Amino acid sequence: MSDSSLGHHSMIEKKGVQTTDHNENVDHELYVDTRGPNWWWKYRQMFREPMAEFAGVMILIIFGAGVDCQVVLSDNTGVASGQKGSYLSISFGWAVGTALGVWVSGGISGGHINPAVTLALATYRKFPWKKVPIYIFAQIMGGLVGAALVYANYFHAIDIFEGPGIRTQATASLFSTYALDYMTSVSCFFSEFLATAVLMIMVLASGDKDNMPLPFGLGPLFLFILILGIGASLGMQTAYALNPARDLGPRFFLAMAGYGKDLFTYRSQYWLWCPILGPVLGAQVGAIFYDAFLYNGDDSVFNTPDARSTQRRRDLGTLA
Structure with a gap:
């Protein structure tokens, strides 16, 4: 697939991934449109x-x-x-x-x-x-x-x-x-x-x-x-x-x-x-x-790990 086949308005990035063709297993490059189909698209995202x-x-x-x-x-x-x-x-x-x-x-x-x-x-x-x-x-x-x-x-x-x-x-x-x-x-x-x-x-x-x-x-x-x-x-x-x-x-x-x-x-x-x-x-x-009182999720400030918990996780090797 060539860049031109995706349209001349697109800004293209290529990312190496493996995909499956309908007929055979082949490696393709994934083409990602990073700007959108027209001039308005990028402004809308703002x-x-x-x-x-x-x-x-x-x-x-x-x-x-x-x-x-x-x-x-x-x-x-x-x-x-x-x-x-x-x-x-x-x-x-x-x-x-x-x-x-x-x-x-x-x-x-x-x-x-x-x-x-x-x-x-x-x-x-x-x-x-x-x-x-x-x-x-x-x-x-x-x-x-x-x-x-x-x-x-x-x-x-x-x-x-x-x-x-x-x-x-x-x-x-x-x-x-x-x-x-x-x-x-x-x-x-x-x-x-x-x-x-x-x-x-x-x-x-x-x-x-x-x-x-x-x-x-x-x-x-x-x-x-x-x-x-x-x-x-x-x-x-x-x-x-x-x-x-x-x-x-x-x-x-x-x-x-x-x-x-x-x-x-x-x-x-x-x-x-x-x-x-x-x-x-x-x-x-x-x-x-x-x-x-009810929530256990880690996205709450009430569940932010304290110093003891952080050190324990480091000791166990579970904290990057």
Whole structure:
């Protein structure tokens, strides 16, 4: 095989390997295309992972905020003849959005689609810290764009529901999270903290080969069940953000759409300490619990060999 037979656009490396011909055993040289089929391919590799995170969160918000809008806005007879759905519909919509968001991103970026998960994996599972800022930026931008697309889709229904040009918390809550009136600040924080800790424990358990790891490709189905359960069990009081990008990205969009400063002054900067700090700290504690008490894998900082173990392995000749 000649270089020219692979196409003149390719940059070729040759690696010596043995392969089997259909008719006889022969030695071939493996030709590896290191640049790709066209000019765009190499540029795509530079931002493929963060774009997967962007797409995953965008899909999450399209389904999640979309079901919020459909259920709530259809309660107005000017929007629809009858309400299209219930709280159970909302739980299903967010579960579907999570599953499909991970489906589109999981094989490329790991399917974090959540800054709290990204930070926990960097802290305890050796996910590269250098990737954390671009992942989080992409996740938040995915939330912003997803909210913008849903807003554009339901723009006329929102006008009917609130009045032309009127924008209040009544429809802001379709995109970002708000707490029920009876909730105290401590209760709000604890609700998000608890739900995200449970989320993180289950995410880590699903990938633990020494526990009950998921068969390949079933991650989205697992997350569908998990988010459906969290929504049905723990979601009512704070709208279960669980994910800073799920709240902050849409909240940035709402500010651009004219919803005003109440987005950020509600309950003394609720946007910061509840849907951002609550999930981030909850994911950290969930990861600490799982790795400290249940996980035996060597990719956790809790299982880093100490000096005695390292010396013993050297003595036994098992450490290079």
